[in-house]
Amino acid sequence: MSNVIDRSREIGPYIPAPDDDRIICRCEEVTQGEIRRAVHEGMWTMTEIRRYLRTGMGLCQGQTCGKLVKGIVARELGVPMAALEPATSRVPMRPIEMRVFANEAKEGGEHE
Amino acid sequence: MKRYDLIVVGAGPSGLSAAIEAAKRGLRTVVFDENEKPGGQLFKQIHKFFGSREHRAKIRGYVIGQQLLEEADSLGVEVRLNATVIGLYQDKEVVVKLADEVVHCKGDAIIIATGAAENMVTFEGWTLPGVIGAGAAQTMMNLHGIKPGQRVLMLGSGNVGLVVSFQLLQCGCEVVALVDAAPKIGGYGVHAAKIARTGVPFYLSHTIVRAEGDDCVTGVTIAKVDEHFQFIPGTEKKFEVDTICLAVGLSPMSQLLKMAGCKMEDNPRRGGQVPICDAYGRTSLAGVFVAGDVSGIEEASSAMIEGRMAGIAACEYLGFMEKEELAAQLASQERALDGLRQGMFAPQNRGRAVAETEEGIAVSASLLRHGYISDDEIERFPGITHRAGVHPVMECTQNIPCNPCQDACPKGCISIGANITSLPVVVESAECMNCGMCVASCSGQAIFLVEEDCGDDTATVTLPYEFLPLPAAGTKGDALGRSGQRVCEAEVVGVRSAKAFDKTNLLTIKVPKEYAMKARFFRSMHN
Amino acid sequence: MESRIVEHPILGEIENGRTVTFTCDGRELTGYEGEPIAAALKAAGLMVHRYTQKEHKPRGVFCAIGRCTDCVMVVDGKANVRTCVTPLKEGMVVQTQYGVGVEPFDRREEGENA
Numbered sequence: 064m065s066n067v068i069d070r071s072r073e074i075g076p077y078i079p080a081p082d083d084d085r086i087i088c089r090c091e092e093v094t095q096g097e098i099r100r101a102v103h104e105g106m107w108t109m110t111e112i113r114r115y116l117r118t119g120m121g122l123c124q125g126q127t128c129g130k131l132v133k134g135i136v137a138r139e140l141g142v143p144m145a146a147l148e149p150a151t152s153r154v155p156m157r158p159i160e161m162r163v164f165a166n167e168a169k170e171g172g173e174h175e
Numbered sequence: 176m177k178r179y180d181l182i183v184v185g186a187g188p189s190g191l192s193a194a195i196e197a198a199k200r201g202l203r204t205v206v207f208d209e210n211e212k213p214g215g216q217l218f219k220q221i222h223k224f225f226g227s228r229e230h231r232a233k234i235r236g237y238v239i240g241q242q243l244l245e246e247a248d249s250l251g252v253e254v255r256l257n258a259t260v261i262g263l264y265q266d267k268e269v270v271v272k273l274a275d276e277v278v279h280c281k282g283d284a285i286i287i288a289t290g291a292a293e294n295m296v297t298f299e300g301w302t303l304p305g306v307i308g309a310g311a312a313q314t315m316m317n318l319h320g321i322k323p324g325q326r327v328l329m330l331g332s333g334n335v336g337l338v339v340s341f342q343l344l345q346c347g348c349e350v351v352a353l354v355d356a357a358p359k360i361g362g363y364g365v366h367a368a369k370i371a372r373t374g375v376p377f378y379l380s381h382t383i384v385r386a387e388g389d390d391c392v393t394g395v396t397i398a399k400v401d402e403h404f405q406f407i408p409g410t411e412k413k414f415e416v417d418t419i420c421l422a423v424g425l426s427p428m429s430q431l432l433k434m435a436g437c438k439m440e441d442n443p444r445r446g447g448q449v450p451i452c453d454a455y456g457r458t459s460l461a462g463v464f465v466a467g468d469v470s471g472i473e474e475a476s477s478a479m480i481e482g483r484m485a486g487i488a489a490c491e492y493l494g495f496m497e498k499e500e501l502a503a504q505l506a507s508q509e510r511a512l513d514g515l516r517q518g519m520f521a522p523q524n525r526g527r528a529v530a531e532t533e534e535g536i537a538v539s540a541s542l543l544r545h546g547y548i549s550d551d552e553i554e555r556f557p558g559i560t561h562r563a564g565v566h567p568v569m570e571c572t573q574n575i576p577c578n579p580c581q582d583a584c585p586k587g588c589i590s591i592g593a594n595i596t597s598l599p600v601v602v603e604s605a606e607c608m609n610c611g612m613c614v615a616s617c618s619g620q621a622i623f624l625v626e627e628d629c630g631d632d633t634a635t636v637t638l639p640y641e642f643l644p645l646p647a648a649g650t651k652g653d654a655l656g657r658s659g660q661r662v663c664e665a666e667v668v669g670v671r672s673a674k675a676f677d678k679t680n681l682l683t684i685k686v687p688k689e690y691a692m693k694a695r696f697f698r699s700m701h702n
Numbered sequence: 703m704e705s706r707i708v709e710h711p712i713l714g715e716i717e718n719g720r721t722v723t724f725t726c727d728g729r730e731l732t733g734y735e736g737e738p739i740a741a742a743l744k745a746a747g748l749m750v751h752r753y754t755q756k757e758h759k760p761r762g763v764f765c766a767i768g769r770c771t772d773c774v775m776v777v778d779g780k781a782n783v784r785t786c787v788t789p790l791k792e793g794m795v796v797q798t799q800y801g802v803g804v805e806p807f808d809r810r811e812e813g814e815n816a
Contacts, residue, residue: 092756167277345710645711
C-alpha cells in the first residue's frame, strides 16, 4: 500500500506555522493553515481536501491554487507531490452561467 | 451533432501547426480557442526567435503567429474563437461553449493543444492588486498597449521572466530588480545579459518576503535565502514598486485529457500532470493526440514542430496517408525537433549544472549569478577576437540551438558549423564590411561591431538598440558596461535602421579606446 | 502617471478603437471600444476591482487572460464579469464588486442593523 492511502500511517500532530494565515485558494479564501489542519483531520487526497474546504471549487476551478494546495498536502503527508492524484477534472472547465450551460444548441439534427 | 475529421483544441503555435498539416492533406478541420484572438502566446512574443531557418529563427513571435494564421486560413481551416471547450468525452465528443450556447461536436480525431497555465508562489500580500503573473504583464503591454506598472519587480529568471523583463523595459516601465530564489539564472544568458546591461540588478538566491500596501502594492521586501530556501535574517531589501510580476514556471493544462480518460502521469520534468504519449503525440486513447506545452513544457518553436507531427500522425490514423509516407514525413520533423532539443538548455539537461561548454570552455559564473559576463571572463570565448578595423564581437557563451548570425554575414565572417548549438567563431580570413546584419540578426542581441582603435584614441562600438526614444547622431551620454554600470562618456556617431534589421536599430557610439571591449550599452544624458 | 503606451519600439504606434465613455462606480471614464474593461480601468489608474466575500480584501487584475477570475466586477448590473476578457462598450456601467454584490460591506451591515 502506498504512503498516500495507508491511513494507518502516523503523520504526527499539526504544528502551527507563522504563515498559516496566508491565503492559498484565492477564490474561496482558504488559508494554508486550514489546508494543513485538514490533512491532520484525515483529508489525505486532493478530492477530500476539495470537498472539505472548497479549495479549487471557486470561480477559477483551481487554475491558480491546484498546484499550491497539492504542494502543501504533499509536504504535510511527507510524500512527493507526484504521488498525489490530482482532483477529478469535470465539465465545465471554465466558469459558465447556468442559463448558457443548459442552453444546448438547436443544430442537433444537422448531419453531414 | 456536427462532425469533423479533426478537432483541434487550442489555436496557439502547436494547434495551428497541427491544423495546417491536417488541412493540407484534405482533413476537414476545426480549431476551437477560448480566447478572443488566435495565436496563443505568439502574439505576445515580440522578440526574435532562436533556432535555425527551418525553425523560423530571427523572426519575431507575433509575425510567426500572423504567418500561421494566414497559412491556416488559405488551407480552409475553420478557426472558432471565443469557443471554450468545456468537456471531452471518450468517444471523441467535444462540448464547446460558443457565445450563449453549448454545442456538441464529434471529431474522428482530436488534437489537444491547450498549452500551459502559470505557476504561482505565495508570500505575504500576494493577493494584493499589483501582484500579477508574467503572462498578465505580456498581455497588457503587447496586446492591449497598457503598461503593467511604472516600477516593476520581476520574480523568476527563467526565459519567461527574462523575456518579459526586457519587454517591460521596451514599453517604458522601470524594472527595479530581477529576483530568483535559485542560485543561478535559469534562462538563456543572452536574455539576461541584454537586461543587465541596461542597469537592472539581479538578485539570485533571493525571494520575496512580502508585498507591501493596503489596497494595492506600494512596495516589496526581498531577502536572501540559504541553500534550503530559508530566509537569512538581516538580508532584507526594500523596493518601492507598484507592480510585482511572477514568472515562476508553467504547468501543462491537461485537465481535458484527464477528463477524457487518457492515461496520465505526474512528471516533474515535463512540468506536472501530462498525458502519456509517444514522440508523435499519440495518447493512450486511439485518435486522441497532444502537442505543445500540454504534453510537457518547452517553448513555441518546438511546440510548432510537435503540432506538425501530431497533425501528420492524425492524417495517418484517419487513413489519409500511407504508413510509409508517415515515416518519411515524420522523419524530417523529428530532425527539426532534435535540432532544437540540443545544448545546455535541452530538456534532458534540465536541472543539471553545466560547468563547461561543448567546446570545453568554462561557462561564465558571473553570467549565471549576476546576468552579465565579467570583464575577465569574456576573452576566453571564441566569438571574441581582436583585429584592426571593424569586426564582429560575439558575446555568445552558452550552447543554445541558434545560428542566424552565420547566415547573416554576407562575407562569411561568422561560423557556427553543422552543430547549431556550437558557439560562433570569427573566421579570421574573412573581411568584415560593417554591414550590421549580424548585430540585427542575433536573437540574443549578443553581437557587437567594434573598431578598437579609430586612430585618434577612440573606438566605436555598434550595438543593437530596441528602445524608444532612439537617440540621434550627436547625442551625448554614458556608455554602460555589461553590468549596466557607467564606464565612460560616449557619443552616438551613427544610427542605422533598415527594413532588413527588422526593428532592431543599430547604434554606433564613440568611446575612449580603452573602453572598446567594455562599453556595451548607451544611455543618453536626459535619461 | 500615463499607463497607455503611445509608441512601441517593436509594435509601432498602438492602434485603438473609437473612444467610448463608461462609468466606474459613478465616475465617468473614457476608454477604447473593444479593449478589455480592465485595460481601460488600468489606464484610468484603477487597481481595485473587488473586495472578497470572506475577508473583505482588495483584488485586481492577476492573470489578465480570463483564468483566475480575480478581476471580476459588476458590469451592467451583472456580477462576476471577468473584466480582463470582456470588451468595453459605450455606456457600460462598471461597479466595484463586494462579495457578489455592489454594496460595500460596511454599508450593508449598517443597513441590516437599521
